[in-house]
Amino acid sequence: MRLEETLLFAGLAVILRLFVVGRVRLWGLLAVSTLALYWFQPLNLVRYLDFWLPTFTLFLISVSWFLITPPNRRNEKINLFTALFLVVTMVLIAATRYIGVQGLITASRPPPILPVVLAITVVGGGYFILCRQKRLPTWSSSIAIFFLLVLFVVIKYPLLADYIGNWLRLASGQTAKAGTHIDIRWLGFSYIAFRLIHTLRDHQNGRMAEVNFREYIIYVIFFPSLAAGPIERVERFLKGLRNPENSVPTDFAIGGKRIAVGLFKKFVIADSLSLFALNSTNVTQVKSVEWSWVMVYAYALLIYFDFSGYTDIAIGLGRLMGINLPENFNKPYVKSNLTQFWNNWHITLTQWFRAYFFNPLTRKLSRSAAFSSPVSIILITQVATMILIGLWHGISVSFVIWGLWHGLGLFLNNRWSEWTRPYMKNLESQPWFFNLAGLAGIFLTFNYVALGWVWFVLPDPDVAFGFLMHLLGIG
């Protein structure tokens, strides 16, 4: 989100809170969120993809909602109106093609209106017929989750993304740009997919709150958290959506302050740090070991200020509209061990992985007779979870190593805590010792995390390894 876009959407949020109230409030939120879905979708090298990807996002959301909703609730009036609202919005956005040469809402000119109407009629008609069906088998949600994961792999794996990108270029009448990297940029897909999987899994476990179509779409594409989270849980989101907790002056004061803090973090601090933070260009230029450390620390601070600044803006925008989004960061760099760091860094993502991967896997292995040793369970679950978190950022060797770095770090941290626990008990009466150990822990944790960022920021693992050796004065 650029500076002027943040201000524009903050203005829209204020208008919504003040003037779009009562029965039209949720329609207003739906309209602005749908608009933002198309507005923020970046341009792709494939023609019309900046229109079709947000449209496909809405389709995926519709299918997920269909799967989690009991058949007798699907055809309620509010849900039919929402479907109609979506269709009209899509057609109107496509119609902006005829207003100007450039895209008015989308990044480029939308496709001609005829194929859009045709696609909506076919898909919408099929969807409408499906809605009249009785209950679907329980495995249909599993298929949907599998499909979302496959899409995830396609988008995040550069080779597959290239292949699909070329194929899409051919399909849209362009020449396939063989050999040219075609990055399929799909706004917020990582976050959208995780929200959908969360609701599908909770539905399978019988824990999904009842939600109508309009509320569900707003939940998945709520514009403040659309592009980069937080990944809120649906039941928590619905509470604020249905009944804003605080008064308008309170929300405006707190929301406004959060946005100002976020803008400062992102556009002043992070942008300044980016001038000398480690990246794949300056890594080959710097020779001094001291400057190399400065660049690593600068990157560690840059990624924190950039991401937490973005989260501040998202939380602030949500607050302007009376919705409390969850926190994503809680002073992660001043935690005394790696476990505490991960409890306080990108909190909603780690909670997601805990709920849907780590906890079920740990429970399964603990119950399994084949795994009698808790230590091996800790190693397997910790490393597997962190590698998956790495892959969530992109499917590459570098992200796997970054995940492994943290997985092993967490395992060692766990073993150390277990080993020192009895000794710590005897030292409880010595506060100076605790303070000293805490400071040493913060120093070690920050440096371990900072060195881990080298794998994260440099796409070539050989270069990253060479740079780490250089930092340590080897080679």
Place this chain on the structure above:
Amino acid sequence: MTEEIFQALSQYIAKDILKQPNRKISHDEPLLSSGLIDSFHLVDLAIFVEDEFGVRIDDSELNSSTFDSLDQLVSLISDRKR
């Protein structure tokens, strides 16, 4: 009844998780947000609750917003046993 649940949980946490059998855990002591119980032991605790009291705490509920203190865990178990 709730006192029995409290005692059973408190003993399990002190003996099997913290490895300090004589450690007293107060009713409102934060267990998760303070880092006293880490994510592995939290799953162990959920398995203990399931085996001992027949109450399932779902994987997505294992966080401090569901329960943080023993009192909160005891009332969650009592509610679900009804």
